[in-house]
Amino acid sequence: MIISDFTLVEIQKWTKVSLLKLQCEERLPNILPGQFVQVRIDQSPSTYLRRPISVHNVIPENNEIWLLVQKVGKGTETLCELPVGSIVNIVLPLGNSFTLPCLRCSCQAQPTDYLLVGGGVGIAPLLYFGKVLQTQYNIRPTFLLGGRSQSDLVQIDSFQMYGDVYTTTEDGSAGEKGFVTNHSVLEQMTANKGLQVCCCGPKPMMMAVAKWAYAAHLNCEVSLENMMACGLGACLCCVEKTTEGHLCVCKDGPVFNINQLLW
Amino acid sequence: MVDLTTDLGKGLILRNPVLTASGTFGYGEEYADFVDFNKLGGIIVKGTTLNPREGNPYPRMAETPSGMLNAVGLQNKGVHYFVEHIYPRIANLDTNVLVNVSGSTIEDYVACAEIVNSLECIPAIELNVSCPNVKQGGMAFGVNTEGISKVVEAVRKVYHKHLMVKLSPNVTSIVDIAKAAEASGADSVSLINTLLGMAIDAAKRRPKLSTITGGLSGACVKPIALRMVWQVSKGVKIPVVGLGGISSATDAVEFMLAGASAIEIGTANFIDPSLSGKVGEGIADYCEKYGFTASSQLTGALLTD
CATH class of the missing domain: 2.10.240.10 (Dihydroorotate dehydrogenase, electron transfer subunit)
Structure with a gap:
């Protein structure tokens, strides 16, 4: 783990979320999919503690991490509006990770395919996960991404680089209308017993995905x-x-x- | 070279006045990537009880202006687990390792302290009679002079090394409590533990903590902690260890000027995990700048004329 000052080199803003690209001078430690960082916001009394944010992407050659941040309170609002060039102090990498295939063993329980289910800003860690699966394990995962409406579904082009992308929106403005657990693509996936389901999103959504995976006897991980x-x-x-x-x-x-x- | 050696008495000699507060630094290992332990006077490990404790239900934490409330409730695996699994890993860290001993009955405190007394590499305990988050736990003893006398006297009989008693600020006169601890055999007192507080989510019309109330810590409590350290250090002869919102070397110096012989860094470890390793040097810098040859000269050096 390191504690380091990062410079905000680029920020892309949507209605509710911003994509922050941050670079540091030191070499980044190895970061695993599903790990997160702790961001110091500023010296304001209302943002006393650091904010945990999942890692959206890592560009190791640039010592660069991407954070997809949704405005949920004062801290994240400040982050989403930072000017380019801002210095942001970050502790990373933190926590465990989603289970990756083990290259060294040949046990039968080994996942052969991945279904990565994201809801809202919970899609964030899945991009880096997909990138690692494709570039290091030669696995092209299936992404199932859900939001309230089309404006919640950001970075879709990036996801498409690493896997097949299916989407749902509650208002039907993009993809299939409804929740991720209603998506038609799930039906054909239940038969694949080598499928590993990994999910990140609002708790009710993760509980619904967990219920579906449990009923289908699929191995399932969620990120809290x-x-x-x-x-x-x-x-x-x-x-x-x-x-x-x-x-x-x-x-x-x-x-x-x-x-x-x-x- | 400024001499940072801090002698708290009864064999507890620190390399510098900086300790890490119980419950904010785990067992030290969690911070190994950020802090050289040889830059610390000591580590006070997580509150340890005789029997394992599950702690309080989630949510246990709420952020407040310049601070936070917690209601962890002394979650720990019990002293036997500590002795078997954790002690062997941390006994030889290059710093003093102190155990924070907590309980809910005098018998529990005594039994736990007796076990820790047998651990060769633990030079001191911090007796936690001030946890606000456990029913009949700790704070019940720490809020009146009879309670604190009973528990300190009982533990003193079985604990033969340095006995530090951690005091609650949730009392009418912390000086009276500190005097009672001293009279009952404490070798030092540390203060302050967290202040009982509360946070409410108006939109949900619910408390933010599962326990409704919890312990307030962080920069916001510093003025209260400083005042109490000042008062207690005037009232007792044993060393005072100051804590409460210390977030920099300057904060640490302020506590020493108010009368503390050593200080503890608590909640600030969450904000800057590397902080505790830097405060010793910062205290030395202050001493050099203002003409002190030893950090011990700072204790009570406040000018009030």
């Missing part, structure tokens, strides 16, 4: 976002009740297998 302070597993604030008792979302997670959770 409990309120946290330290991000390092020290303060024990962000706990989730699991089959192993209270676990820290920041250190034991954010990714959990649905069988660990008491949902």
Whole structure:
């Protein structure tokens, strides 16, 4: 883990979210898909603690990370409006990761295909996940991305570089109308027992995906976002009740297998 | 060269006055990438109880202006787990490792302290009689002089190394409590633990913490902590360890000027995980700049004329 000052080199803004591209001088440590960073916002009393943000993409050769940030409060609003050139202090990388195929073993439980389901800004970590799967494991995942309306579905072009993209919107303004769990592509996927489902999004959506995956006997992981302070597993604030008792979302997670959770 | 050595008595000698506060630094290992432990006077590990504790339900944390509320509720795996699994990993860290001993009955405190007494590499305990987040836990003892006398006297009988007692600010007169701790055998007092507070989500018409109330910490509590350290250091002869919102070397110096012999860094570890390793040097810089040859000269050096 490192703590480092990053420079905002580019920002792209949509209605609710901004894409921040940040570079640092030091060489980035290896970052795994599903890991997150802790961002210091400013010296304002109302944003005292760091904000945990998942890693949207990594460009190792530029020491660059991308963060897709949704405005949900004062801290994220400040981040979404930062001027290019701003210095942002970041601790990274934090937490565990989504399960990747193991290149060294040939166990049968090995995932052969991936379905990456994202809702709202929860699509963020899935882009980097898709990139790693394709470039390091030669797996082209299926992305299923959902939002309230078309304006929630950002970065679709980037996702298409790494896999097939299916979308849903609640108002029908893009993709199939409804929730991700209603999408027609799911039907043909339940038969694929080598399929690993990985999901990040609002809790009700993740619970619905978990329910679907459980019923279809598919292995499923979800990424939680409990309120946290330290991000390092020290303060024990962000706990989730699991089959192993209270676990820290920041250190034991954010990714959990649905069988660990008491949902 | 400024001498940063801090002798808190009864064998507890720190390399510098900087300790990390219990519950904010895990078991040290969590911060290994950010802090050289040999830059610290010591680490006070997570509150440890006789039996394992699950802690309070989520949500346990709420951000507040320049601070945060927590209601963790002493989640820990119990002292036996600590002795078997954690102690062997951290016993030889290049700094003092102190254990924060918590409990809900005198018997529990005594049993836990007795076990920690047998750990060769632990030179001191911080007795937590001030946790606001546990029913009948700790704070019940820490809010009146009879309670604190009983628990400190009982632990003193079984604990033979340095006994630091962590005081609650949620009292009418913290000086009276500190005096009672001193009279009952404490070797030092640390203050302040968190202030009982509350946060509400108006839109949901609900409290932000599962326990409704919780402990306030962070920069916002510093003026209260400073005032209490000032008052207590005038009232007791044993060393005072100051904590409450310390976020820089200057903050640390202020606590020492108010009367603290050593300081603890707590919530600021969450904001800058590398901070605690830098404060010792910052204190030395201050001493050099203002003509002190030893950091111990700062203790109580406040000018009030």
